Structure formats: C-alpha cells, structure tokens
Amino acid sequence: MFDKRMTVDAIVDQLCDGMTIAIGGWATRRKPMALVRAIARSNLKDLTVIAYGGPDVGILAACGKLRLLVFAFVSMDQIPIEPHFRAARQAGLEVWEMDEGMLHWGLRAAAMGLPFLPTRVGIGTAIADDPRFKTVTSPYGDGETLIAMPAIKPDVALLHVHRSDEKGNVLTLSPDPFFDELMARAAEQTFVTTEQVVSTAELDLPANARFHLVERALIAGVAEVPFGAHPTSAAPDYHLDLAHLRSYAAAEGEAWDAYRARYIGVDAPSYLAAVGGADAIRAIPAPNY
Amino acid sequence: MTDTQATLADLLIAACAEVWRDDPEWLATGITPIPRLGASLAKLSFNPRLMITDAENMFLEEPAPIGPRDASPTAEGWAPYARTFDNLWGGRRHALVAPVQIDRFGQTNISVIGDHAAPKAALLGARGFPGNSISHPNSFFVPQHSRRSLVAGEVDYVCSAGYNPARWPDGRPPHRLELRRIVTNLCVMDFGGPDHAIRLVSLHPGVGVEEVRDNSGFDVVVEGDVPATPVPDAAALAIIRRLDPHGIRASLLKGNPPAVRAT
Numbered sequence: 001m002f003d004k005r006m007t008v009d010a011i012v013d014q015l016c017d018g019m020t021i022a023i024g025g026w027a028t029r030r031k032p033m034a035l036v037r038a039i040a041r042s043n044l045k046d047l048t049v050i051a052y053g054g055p056d057v058g059i060l061a062a063c064g065k066l067r068l069l070v071f072a073f074v075s076m077d078q079i080p081i082e083p084h085f086r087a088a089r090q091a092g093l094e095v096w097e098m099d100e101g102m103l104h105w106g107l108r109a110a111a112m113g114l115p116f117l118p119t120r121v122g123i124g125t126a127i128a129d130d131p132r133f134k135t136v137t138s139p140y141g142d143g144e145t146l147i148a149m150p151a152i153k154p155d156v157a158l159l160h161v162h163r164s165d166e167k168g169n170v171l172t173l174s175p176d177p178f179f180d181e182l183m184a185r186a187a188e189q190t191f192v193t194t195e196q197v198v199s200t201a202e203l204d205l206p207a208n209a210r211f212h213l214v215e216r217a218l219i220a221g222v223a224e225v226p227f228g229a230h231p232t233s234a235a236p237d238y239h240l241d242l243a244h245l246r247s248y249a250a251a252e253g254e255a256w257d258a259y260r261a262r263y264i265g266v267d268a269p270s271y272l273a274a275v276g277g278a279d280a281i282r283a284i285p286a287p288n289y
Numbered sequence: 290m291t292d293t294q295a296t297l298a299d300l301l302i303a304a305c306a307e308v309w310r311d312d313p314e315w316l317a318t319g320i321t322p323i324p325r326l327g328a329s330l331a332k333l334s335f336n337p338r339l340m341i342t343d344a345e346n347m348f349l350e351e352p353a354p355i356g357p358r359d360a361s362p363t364a365e366g367w368a369p370y371a372r373t374f375d376n377l378w379g380g381r382r383h384a385l386v387a388p389v390q391i392d393r394f395g396q397t398n399i400s401v402i403g404d405h406a407a408p409k410a411a412l413l414g415a416r417g418f419p420g421n422s423i424s425h426p427n428s429f430f431v432p433q434h435s436r437r438s439l440v441a442g443e444v445d446y447v448c449s450a451g452y453n454p455a456r457w458p459d460g461r462p463p464h465r466l467e468l469r470r471i472v473t474n475l476c477v478m479d480f481g482g483p484d485h486a487i488r489l490v491s492l493h494p495g496v497g498v499e500e501v502r503d504n505s506g507f508d509v510v511v512e513g514d515v516p517a518t519p520v521p522d523a524a525a526l527a528i529i530r531r532l533d534p535h536g537i538r539a540s541l542l543k544g545n546p547p548a549v550r551a552t
C-alpha cells in the first residue's frame with residue numbers, strides 16, 4: 001500500500017536539532033499551527049526557521065526553539081507587532097533580515113538548484129550590509145552591480161493544505177497560494193498537515209487542477225489535522241480567529257505560562273475544545289481588510 | 290471654498306490622493322488607513338485608471354470602504370503576493386507607505402529602533418520596502434511630524450533606498466529610485482531641493498514654516514511663499530464619507546483636529 005499518512009508527532013519525530021525549517025503560509029494565513037505547537041512541545045532545539053512570519057514564529061521564539069530566524073517580517077497584520085517575536089528579538093534572537101521578494105528569490109534559487117539568483121532588491125539599503133550577501137557584476141550591458149541572492153535551502157518545509165489524498169496529492173484552495181510551492185521545491189523534504197484526507201477521486205481533478213500545489217513526489221508525509229491552521233485562517237474553510245490572536249498577543253509573563261499550558265501543551269482534540277470547538281471556528285466571519 | 294466640516298484626517302486623505310493624480314494605469318498601494326483612503330479617493334475622483342486591491346489578493350473594480358461592510362466589492366483581477374512582487378519589479382506601481390523613521394535622503398525604517406543586532410525596540414522587519422524603493426515610485430505618510438520620525442543623520446536601519454550616494458554601489462543611483470512626496474500632519478514635502486533635498490510643497494492651514502523646521506531633524510528647503518494645503522471640497526468629502534462610513538478616520542489622529550486650525 002502506497003500511503004504517506006502519519007501523525008503530527010510522527011512528523012516532528014522526523015525533525016532534528018539544528019535543522020533549517022521553512023514554514024508555509026503568510027502572517028495570519030494558512031500557517032501549519034498544529035505542527036508548530038507540536039514542535040513547541042518537543043525537545044527540539046537550535047532550529048533555523050524561514051518564514052513569512054506570524055504567530056508561528058512568535059510561538060517558536062517564545063518557547064526557545066530558535067537559533068536563527070531568516071525573515072522579511074513577523075506580523076499578525078491587524079496586530080502589527082508580534083509581541084513574542086519582539087521580546088525574543090530584543091533579548092538577542094539572531095536574525096537574517098531581508099526583503100520579502102529576496103526571500104522569494106532565495107527559495108526560487110534553491111528550487112532551481114542554483115547557488116544564487118541576481119537581484120537589485122536590497123541595493124542601497126542596510127540589508128546589503130549583511131556579509132551573508134555578496135554582489136555580482138552584470139556581464140552584460142553596463143556592468144550593473146547586483147546582489148547575488150544566495151539559495152535559501154531548508155532541510156524541511158512544513159505546510160498546511162486543505163485537501164490531500166493518502167499519496168500526498170495536495171490542494172490549497174485559498175485565494176493566495178503564497179510561496180508554499182517554492183518552499184516545497186527548495187526543501188529536502190516536505191511534510192503537510194491537511195484539513196481532510198480524501199480519496200484521489202474526491203480531489204476532483206482536473207476541475208481543481210489550479211489548486212494542486214506540487215508533484216506528490218515532493219511530499220514526504222501527510223497528517224490529517226482539521227483546523228490545523230487555527231488561529232490563522234484556512235479560507236475558504238475557516239477564517240482567522242482575531243479574538244484568539246488578541247489573547248495570544250496579550251499573554252505576557254504568567255499569562256503566557258497559562259496560554260502555553262492551555263493551548264500549546266495539549267493534544268489536538270484538547271486544543272480544539274479549548275478554542276471553542278469546530279462549530280465556533282466555522283462560525284468566525286471573514287475579516288474586512 | 291472651505292468646508293468647515295473637514296477634519297485634518299480628511300485633509301490628509303486628500304493630500305495623499307494627490308500623489309497619484311497623474312499616474313498611469315498602475316497599482317496604487319496605500320498602507321495604513323489614511324494612505325489607503327487617499328488611493329481610493331484618487332481612483333474615485335480624478336484617476337479612474339488606478340488599480341486598487343482589497344488589501345488581500347484581489348483587484349477591485351470599486352475601492353472597498355474601510356471597516357465592517359455588508360456587500361462584497363466586485364473583483365476585477367487576481368493579486369496574490371507572487372504576482373504583486375512581479376508587478377512591482379516591473380515598475381507599474383506607486384506605493385504610499387508609513388515608515389517609522391525617515392531621514393534627509395528619503396531612506397526609511399520599519400525594522401528596529403536602535404542597533405539592529407541589539408534593538409531597543411523590534412518592529413516589523415523590512416517587509417517589501419527594499420524592493421519597493423528601487424522598483425517604482427514611492428511616497429510617504431508620517432502622522433506625527435517630529436524629530437523622532439523625521440530624524441537627524443540616517444534612520445536606525447535603512448529599509449528603503451534613498452538619495453544617499455554613499456549607499457549606492459559604484460555611486461550610481463539604483464535603477465528606478467524615485468521618491469515623490471512626504472505627507473505629514475503638518476505639511477506636504479517633496480524631494481525637489483538641490484541634490485534631491487527635501488523641500489516644502491505646502492503647509493496645512495494654520496501651520497508655519499518654523500513649526501515644520503522645529504519638528505524636523507534635518508533642514509527642509511523652503512522656496513518663496515509656501516502655499517496652503519488645499520482643504521478637500523464638498524465632493525471630495527462626500528467620497529471620503531462613503532469610503533469610511535463608520536468614521537474610523539476620526540480615531541486616527543489624536544483629538545481629531547479640524548482641517549483649519551483654530552487661531
């Protein structure tokens with residue numbers, strides 16, 4: 001039987017101290033939060049995380065899992081400053097900061113098996129002062145100086161998708177696919193959580209062909225976790241839980257310990273009960289941006 | 290004719306709208322509510338060519354009002370982040386953004402206050418500022434004009450490129466560097482002084498040149514008599530009210546001051 005289904009904890013068992021992990025989604029959208037919480041509960045340490053960051057980065061930073069953050073921003077949009085990221089950064093968390101598009105380009109270089117891709121982005125800014133960036137001179141035309149955006153190569157990509165079959169054919173039904181495809185192509189291995197595991201026929205291809213993220217050969221394992229992106233969104237199935245994000249953001253000191261005990265240190269059914277249950281999540285209205 | 294109902298927020302929205310007045314069929318991006326309302330006002334009043342998004346991943350035929358709304362606006366195109374990057378790298382965009390710090394070169398910062406390696410305050414991160422700044426025209430909105438936001442020397446961490454040749458490779462300006470305007474709660478400025486020095490364009494009604502100078506960490510070029518920033522007319526105010534039916538703009542500036550200062 002050709003079957004890639006596994007549990008969230010089995011995915012975390014595939015990870016090692018010091019690994020470089022790309023986390024899909026964007027800010028408060030389609031983050032693999034059940035996996036992030038499982039990593040936060042684990043003994044893993046010294047991780048390098050690559051992300052268009054939101055509460056995924058905040059939780060891992062607050063739980064002391066990060067050695068290095070490769071990022072362009074960490075924000076929850078409606079709550080612009082991610083307080084747990086801010087606290088970790090001000091306490092000395094090491095970062096490699098770049099432009100959103102540079103991160104895209106670094107993932108693309110890795111996905112293409114190239115050592116770098118040239119870009120102008122970063123020229124003229126303090127980003128370019130980081131010695132991890134080198135420049136190249138265009139061999140054409142006027143010899144323009146460009147940044148050689150190095151390949152950003154994760155060991156593992158962790159993504160949250162809407163549907164998967166047992167073989168790892170995955171659909172992301174949300175209106176923005178973000179850069180999940182490039183993370184999967186750049187990484188050595190990709191693990192996904194999915195809202196539902198369905199039969200291959202129920203993926204309804206070719207009608208859903210535009211939502212098929214990558215070839216299944218890139219997907220190493222699939223865990224079925226309904227509401228696995230909560231409190232971030234997995235629209236159209238459900239929207240971000242702004243009330244929960246506000247309580248998460250407000251949790252400092254003892255309140256953080258209580259948040260961690262109630263929402264992070266528990267299994268998925270207990271988490272779902274603690275945040276109000278499936279019907280409550282489904283009833284969250286769409287945000288107005 | 291002056292509408293005495295207009296608030297400073299209304300005036301700033303109208304001043305922000307002006308940055309897109311003559312733009313071609315480009316993406317107009319206004320970040321934070323006043324610039325966003327400005328882009329929407331520009332599209333609805335004098336530049337219907339502008340493309341506007343829902344601040345998520347769709348282009349909208351008509352700009353969406355801010356705050357809770359009943360109806361879904363009609364989408365006229367798809368704008369996921371990957372496509373937004375591709376579009377901005379191609380130059381067909383003019384962004385009006387709200388940095389935390391800006392310096393005399395037009396370099397801006399939204400990443401950290403203090404030293405980057407050991408920040409006093411960690412903010413968002415550079416986001417798309419570096420790429421925006423060298424790919425298409427940019428303007429800026431500063432809601433609190435002070436020496437903390439318009440800083441002496443350089444900003445703490447240069448997120449967007451500006452007219453500082455010391456940061457340009459080989460001394461050559463970046464490919465499409467073009468800084469347009471700075472709209473603050475005191476005035477409108479541009480980069481039209483010698484060597485792109487920041488220059489006063491207009492003063493909001495009741496604001497004097499000295500107040501701008503006292504609250505700026507760098508010299509602002511003043512040429513001749515500086516006109517007053519226009520107060521939006523009744524037609525513009527009607528559009529602004531339609532775009533902000535819940536009056537959110539009244540909460541954006543402390544005390545919601547009027548457009549024309551009481552003297």
